[in-house]
Amino acid sequence: MKLIVNIKKILRDFILNVNFSVxxxxxxxxxxxxxxxxxxxxxxxxxxTPDEGQIILNDKILFDSDKKINLKPQNRRVGYLxxxxxxxxxxTVFENISFVAVNQKSVAENIKRFQLDGLExxxxxxxxxxxQQRVAFARILSSNAEILLLDEPFSALDSYLKWQLELEMKxxxxxxxxxxxxxxxxxxxxxxxxxxxxxMNRGLIESFNEKHELFQNPKTLAATLLTGCKNISAAHIENxxxxxxxxxxxxxxxxxxxxxxxxxxxxxxIQYSQxxxxxIFLMEVVEVIEDTFSFLIMVRRKNTNAKLIRxxxxxxxxxxxxxxxxxxxxxxxxxxxxxx
Amino acid sequence: MELSPLLxxxxxxxxxxxxxxxxxxxxxxxxxxxKRGHGLADAIITLPMVLxxxxxxxxxxxxxxxxxxxxxxxxQFDFSLVFTWQAxxxxxxxxxxxxxxxxxxxxxxQLDKNIIYAARTLGVSEWKIFWKIxxxxxxxxxxxxxxxxxxxxxxxxxxxxMFAGNIPGVTQTMSTAIYSxxxxxxxxxxxxxxxxxxxxSLIFIxxxxxxxxxxxx
Numbered sequence: 361m362k363l364i365v366n367i368k369k370i371l372r373d374f375i376l377n378v379n380f381s382v383x384x385x386x387x388x389x390x391x392x393x394x395x396x397x398x399x400x401x402x403x404x405x406x407x408x409t410p411d412e413g414q415i416i417l418n419d420k421i422l423f424d425s426d427k428k429i430n431l432k433p434q435n436r437r438v439g440y441l442x443x444x445x446x447x448x449x450x451x452t453v454f455e456n457i458s459f460v461a462v463n464q465k466s467v468a469e470n471i472k473r474f475q476l477d478g479l480e481x482x483x484x485x486x487x488x489x490x491x492q493q494r495v496a497f498a499r500i501l502s503s504n505a506e507i508l509l510l511d512e513p514f515s516a517l518d519s520y521l522k523w524q525l526e527l528e529m530k531x532x533x534x535x536x537x538x539x540x541x542x543x544x545x546x547x548x549x550x551x552x553x554x555x556x557x558x559x560m561n562r563g564l565i566e567s568f569n570e571k572h573e574l575f576q577n578p579k580t581l582a583a584t585l586l587t588g589c590k591n592i593s594a595a596h597i598e599n600x601x602x603x604x605x606x607x608x609x610x611x612x613x614x615x616x617x618x619x620x621x622x623x624x625x626x627x628x629x630i631q632y633s634q635x636x637x638x639x640i641f642l643m644e645v646v647e648v649i650e651d652t653f654s655f656l657i658m659v660r661r662k663n664t665n666a667k668l669i670r671x672x673x674x675x676x677x678x679x680x681x682x683x684x685x686x687x688x689x690x691x692x693x694x695x696x697x698x699x700x
Numbered sequence: 701m702e703l704s705p706l707l708x709x710x711x712x713x714x715x716x717x718x719x720x721x722x723x724x725x726x727x728x729x730x731x732x733x734x735k736r737g738h739g740l741a742d743a744i745i746t747l748p749m750v751l752x753x754x755x756x757x758x759x760x761x762x763x764x765x766x767x768x769x770x771x772x773x774x775x776q777f778d779f780s781l782v783f784t785w786q787a788x789x790x791x792x793x794x795x796x797x798x799x800x801x802x803x804x805x806x807x808x809x810q811l812d813k814n815i816i817y818a819a820r821t822l823g824v825s826e827w828k829i830f831w832k833i834x835x836x837x838x839x840x841x842x843x844x845x846x847x848x849x850x851x852x853x854x855x856x857x858x859x860x861x862m863f864a865g866n867i868p869g870v871t872q873t874m875s876t877a878i879y880s881x882x883x884x885x886x887x888x889x890x891x892x893x894x895x896x897x898x899x900x901s902l903i904f905i906x907x908x909x910x911x912x913x914x915x916x917x
Binding site: 405406407432433434435436437438439440442443444446447448449450459460462499500503504505 | 812814815817818819820821822823824825832833836837
């Protein structure tokens with residue numbers, strides 16, 4: 361199952377221009393809300409029409425502006441899982457599945473596979489979120505979809521239920537060998553569910569990586585923010601040092617070849633130090649915020665009015681070291697360097 | 701008491717509601733799915749609801765009268781619509797149709813778009829989506845449209861008296877009968893018809909409000 365997408369569409373605030381291909385893997389489109397990721401899915405499914413480009417699924421042309429091909433959603437065999445599951449309210453679980461099933465034998469199979477036995481005659485409004493999700497999956501697979509598109513499948517849920525559904529979906533994915541695209545604005549969800557992550561920003565794919573690669577080394581500002589990095593500073597290189605202008609700190613690091621525009625540092629990777637040294641700086645504690653399992657300490661370079669840096673520290677450690685001024689070590693290999 | 705106004709009124713309201721039902725749903729479906737020009741289409745279809753019925757009746761006379769193209773054409777078959785029972789139906793349809801259209805359109809628009817999109821991506825044809833998903837899931841809205849347009853047709857006066865006249869036994873409905881009775885100073889008769897109209901409309905709305913069909917799924 362190979363999907364090639366290369367489309368352009370003029371939206372109100374920006375131009376959607378995406379170009380990627382996926383084959384037998386789960387791709388996450390990660391981006392802030394309104395960046396065009398859902399629109400991309402809708403174009404693939406045929407619910408929206410791009411202005412130009414091609415969409416090709418397994419050598420079948422779904423859309424081609426040059427050849428004037430634009431298959432109806434009915435003929436694309438693209439399974440779309442909506443955020444609210446969009447079950448047909450006037451039909452029972454059994455009817456929801458059998459109404460769209462290509463052959464009726466698959467209905468019973470999918471009811472069994474998704475553990476819906478006993479619920480066949482229930483209406484959607486009597487089902488829990490997890491049950492609705494399973495019906496929606498059973499329905500998509502009975503309709504013989506060749507690819508799965510998941511549009512923010514958990515975003516409307518509270519965190520406990522979200523986790524339950526995510527576990528269920530991971531189980532479904534385990535038995536699913538095909539291609540799937542997951543749209544999400546939650547970095548954790550994207551990381552846990554997918555193989556590759558495409559970061560979208562204002563209609564463009566800024567980076568397209570294997571997921572571990574992305575979280576270790578997000579190359580752009582938007583990607584870094586999406587991976588959850590809270591500390592960002594404008595930066596430049598001067599005399600073989602990385603000068604973080606906003607923080608008024610200069611880091612030493614050996615592999616400086618590229619031009620950089622920003623640096624980032626994850627709050628968790630900052631370490632407490634007893635002594636001064638290389639990449640260790642005396643910081644002034646400005647604010648201490650107690651979080652559920654850690655302390656968030658807002659610090660800045662001593663004797664400056666620099667931008668605050670967030671340091672996340674284990675509660676035990678903070679209780680043993682707390683002071684108005686403190687030495688902090690920034691491991692150089694953990695500095696995120698961004699070219700744009 | 702001559703019962704013909706009662707029978708004519710009921711016959712007219714039933715027939716016009718059947719016609720209105722199909723046209724109203726059809727127009728609602730078309731307008732909801734228009735890519736552009738909603739505003740204009742909606743305004744034209746809604747117009748008969750806000751115009752004075754006499755204006756509607758006057759235009760009906762112009763369109764179907766003996767001097768019009770349609771009137772001339774019908775005259776070739778020795779037929780004229782003006783002052784016939786069919787004219788009461790046409791008047792009732794034109795005046796009550798916007799109510800059917802508007803309520804149905806509102807119901808269509810309230811249905812979660814994703815349900816329709818989901819059906820499309822699952823391979824369900826537009827025809828099946830319309831009959832098996834759209835209509836069943838909007839039936840309480842459609843029912844409300846039927847109630848409104850039926851009761852509106854029951855009481856239609858202005859367009860009817862202009863276009864169909866007030867001929868006892870032919871085009872005289874309950875509401876035009878009230879008018880005639882008052883002009884003839886027969887207040888007792890007018891009162892009877894008025895009570896009849898009020899009761900019919902009220903009973904009809906109550907039946908629908910309390911029927912199980914009106915329960916949302």
